[in-house]
Amino acid sequence: MYKLHSTIRDVAKRLNLSITTVSRALDGYDDVADRTRKLVFATAKEMGYIPNRAARQLRRQRTDTIGYILPADSAGFADPFFSEFIAGLSDEASAYHFDLLVSAAPPDSKGEKELYKRWVQGGKVDGIVINRVRLNDWRLRFLARQSMPHVAMERSLSKLDFVGIEVDSFNGMLKLMAHLIERGYKRIAYIGGDPNLKIDHDRLSGYQSGLKSAGIESDPALIVHTNMTSEGGYRTAELLFALSVPPTAMVCINDTTAIGVMHAVHEHGMIIGRDIAIAGFDGIADSAHASPPLTTLDQPIYNIARKLSSMLLTIVSGKTLENKQIKMQPQLLIRSSTGG
Amino acid sequence: MYKLHSTIRDVAKRLNLSITTVSRALDGYDDVADRTRKLVFATAKEMGYIPNRAARQLRRQRTDTIGYILPADSAGFADPFFSEFIAGLSDEASAYHFDLLVSAAPPDSKGEKELYKRWVQGGKVDGIVINRVRLNDWRLRFLARQSMPHVAMERSLSKLDFVGIEVDSFNGMLKLMAHLIERGYKRIAYIGGDPNLKIDHDRLSGYQSGLKSAGIESDPALIVHTNMTSEGGYRTAELLFALSVPPTAMVCINDTTAIGVMHAVHEHGMIIGRDIAIAGFDGIADSAHASPPLTTLDQPIYNIARKLSSMLLTIVSGKTLENKQIKMQPQLLIRSSTGG
DNA sequence: TTGTAGGCGTTATCAA
DNA sequence: TTGATAACGCCTACAA
Numbered sequence: 001m002y003k004l005h006s007t008i009r010d011v012a013k014r015l016n017l018s019i020t021t022v023s024r025a026l027d028g029y030d031d032v033a034d035r036t037r038k039l040v041f042a043t044a045k046e047m048g049y050i051p052n053r054a055a056r057q058l059r060r061q062r063t064d065t066i067g068y069i070l071p072a073d074s075a076g077f078a079d080p081f082f083s084e085f086i087a088g089l090s091d092e093a094s095a096y097h098f099d100l101l102v103s104a105a106p107p108d109s110k111g112e113k114e115l116y117k118r119w120v121q122g123g124k125v126d127g128i129v130i131n132r133v134r135l136n137d138w139r140l141r142f143l144a145r146q147s148m149p150h151v152a153m154e155r156s157l158s159k160l161d162f163v164g165i166e167v168d169s170f171n172g173m174l175k176l177m178a179h180l181i182e183r184g185y186k187r188i189a190y191i192g193g194d195p196n197l198k199i200d201h202d203r204l205s206g207y208q209s210g211l212k213s214a215g216i217e218s219d220p221a222l223i224v225h226t227n228m229t230s231e232g233g234y235r236t237a238e239l240l241f242a243l244s245v246p247p248t249a250m251v252c253i254n255d256t257t258a259i260g261v262m263h264a265v266h267e268h269g270m271i272i273g274r275d276i277a278i279a280g281f282d283g284i285a286d287s288a289h290a291s292p293p294l295t296t297l298d299q300p301i302y303n304i305a306r307k308l309s310s311m312l313l314t315i316v317s318g319k320t321l322e323n324k325q326i327k328m329q330p331q332l333l334i335r336s337s338t339g340g
Numbered sequence: 341m342y343k344l345h346s347t348i349r350d351v352a353k354r355l356n357l358s359i360t361t362v363s364r365a366l367d368g369y370d371d372v373a374d375r376t377r378k379l380v381f382a383t384a385k386e387m388g389y390i391p392n393r394a395a396r397q398l399r400r401q402r403t404d405t406i407g408y409i410l411p412a413d414s415a416g417f418a419d420p421f422f423s424e425f426i427a428g429l430s431d432e433a434s435a436y437h438f439d440l441l442v443s444a445a446p447p448d449s450k451g452e453k454e455l456y457k458r459w460v461q462g463g464k465v466d467g468i469v470i471n472r473v474r475l476n477d478w479r480l481r482f483l484a485r486q487s488m489p490h491v492a493m494e495r496s497l498s499k500l501d502f503v504g505i506e507v508d509s510f511n512g513m514l515k516l517m518a519h520l521i522e523r524g525y526k527r528i529a530y531i532g533g534d535p536n537l538k539i540d541h542d543r544l545s546g547y548q549s550g551l552k553s554a555g556i557e558s559d560p561a562l563i564v565h566t567n568m569t570s571e572g573g574y575r576t577a578e579l580l581f582a583l584s585v586p587p588t589a590m591v592c593i594n595d596t597t598a599i600g601v602m603h604a605v606h607e608h609g610m611i612i613g614r615d616i617a618i619a620g621f622d623g624i625a626d627s628a629h630a631s632p633p634l635t636t637l638d639q640p641i642y643n644i645a646r647k648l649s650s651m652l653l654t655i656v657s658g659k660t661l662e663n664k665q666i667k668m669q670p671q672l673l674i675r676s677s678t679g680g
Numbered sequence: 681t682t683g684t685a686g687g688c689g690t691t692a693t694c695a696a
Numbered sequence: 697t698t699g700a701t702a703a704c705g706c707c708t709a710c711a712a
Contacts, residue, residue, distance in 0.1 A: 050461035055705030057394035080418035102442040121390040230629040263629035289570040289603035291631040358699045395689030
């Protein structure tokens with residue numbers, strides 16, 4: 001096959017230099033004559049030389065790549081949360097000349113396990129980012145056991161030596177509940193996701209704690225779980241409306257769910273913010289443009305992703321991370337969907 | 341450093357076999373004794389052996405990886421379109437044991453060029469998927485010149501030997517315009533994206549052609565361009581409302597824009613579907629759950645992405661692609677936002 | 681300041 | 697049916 005790209009050898013040959021010198025010049029070592037270095041740079045550029053990644057990886061035993069596996073059964077899956085998250089990871093990685101490997105697999109599936117194994121044991125990535133952490137998450141155990149650098153967006157229950165960023169879901173929910181209760185809402189439903197998710201656990205706890213401190217008894221019929229999609233939100237709201245005494249407010253595990261819920265509410269001819277209150281979590285762009293604008297707990301997804309990426313890169317490069325555990329408070333954005 | 345993963349050498353040593361035999365056994369060659377093969381498989385599994393990717397890549401001169409660069413200035417960027425698209429690409433790739441490399445860069449930026457160069461000339465990927473094609477797209481020329489396999493979601497104007505999938509934006513728009521005009525709308529605005537985008541070009545042409553065939557004169561003040569976000573849609577709608585004679589209908593280049601537009605309309609106290617009609621393009625999940633549900637031209641993003649991925653893998657593996665150019669018709673989903 | 685040589689872990693060619 | 701050996705392209709002791 002015809003060779004398309006020039007190698008370091010081609011550059012060396014052209015300049016009558018050794019491969020070593022070219023390599024060292026390009027890598028900025030200071031034991032190369034200034035004239036030589038300039039010559040090398042010029043020629044390399046002229047010849048369009050770009051180091052072969054596989055060779056470099058093999059030699060240096062690193063890939064300059066980090067990985068992220070979308071925890072989603074992806075047919076029909078769509079949430080701007082992930083676009084933002086991926087964009088953030090990738091931007092920060094790019095800035096350090098790292099690449100981002102992405103794949104998707106349903107949580108706790110066989111495919112997910114195989115993917116992680118392939119990436120980790122095949123040396124496909126130097127580090128891994130995790131989110132949508134489960135209460136008892138095999139991924140965290142696996143990565144720790146394999147000494148694969150990793151950061152997570154939420155901590156699991158068991159994991160004490162957690163490295164990453166956690167948005168305080170519990171406290172956020174508490175604030176949201178206080179807001180609703182202050183507005184006079186009492187019969188408040190919680191529409192969650194998989195109860196096995198750390199965020200579901202925390203947000204539900206916040207919900208319950210919020211009710212309790214207001215002296216409102218929690219009604220199990222008002223606590224439902226679905227799949228964090230607008231579809232799911234829509235269907236679940238329908239179920240709640242079928243109750244003999246439907247809720248007058250619904251808080252959702254994320255904005256996407258809330259948008260589906262709003263749709264169902266509209267169909268029932270109710271005015272959101274007056275007849276019923278709806279709230280979400282995430283602060284995705286569309287939440288500001290929902291009708292009416294959605295009250296939500298805003299977390300800066302893009303920036304969180306960037307920071308996660310940067311933390312991971314620090315670990316990967318062997319430097320010590322001064323701040324291993326970051327806790328952030330989500331910001332309660334009161335908009336008209338709760339009568340704001 | 342302590343060696344974490346076993347190599348093929350370890351497996352060979354343990355079995356007192358040559359590396360060659362182990363390699364050939366694992367790769368399923370038929371010149372290996374059955375007993376040997378079984379032994380090799382068992383031991384490899386037991387030792388947790390997974391081939392090192394970098395070494396394999398270097399030797400075989402392929403990466404088993406395809407790439408996709410998000411054409412987006414990514415701060416604050418979020419569109420479920422991309423989540424679905426990425427999920428589709430990655431799912432199909434996974435099925436063939438390929439990985440998906442993802443990055444983001446603003447269209448036509450320096451960073452974008454560097455990224456493509458790095459991936460292509462550094463041998464990071466075996467093929468590349470492109471969407472949001474520009475009218476005169478340097479990426480297509482570059483990839484062709486570098487003999488890098490690639491597929492695109494839209495064809496460019498210049499590119500005759502286009503490989504990929506194109507959704508017939510022009511014809512879709514024509515159908516949508518006919519629908520609106522039949523409903524009695526005459527003063528219809530077009531809210532596009534970057535005019536340099538192939539989809540903008542086609543959708544705008546469809547819009548104009550639709551007007552023309554109904555004998556309606558096109559008003560330049562009603563043709564505006566923004567950035568394909570809900571933010572942009574919101575702002576642009578405000579501008580249109582400030583016209584001395586505002587439009588009575590607005591068709592948008594995509595659903596995300598339309599959602600922002602709807603928000604502005606609501607703020608003006610108008611009833612969508614009665615006082616004004618709004619339509620989008622894409623058929624993202626949330627379009628069904630907008631308030632009211634959004635009339636849109638539906639394209640099966642996830643499946644298109646899967647198909648693109650599969651076409652690319654066919655090319656990469658050297659097989660011939662029977663059907664290089666696929667043209668699809670978007671489906672007009674008439675919902676209440678246009679009075680449906 | 682520059683060059684020689686060895687090896688990262690695989691796969692592929694050729695011989696045994 | 698198996699094994700020895702040579703690359704793939706790069707980095708890095710070590711030597712010159």
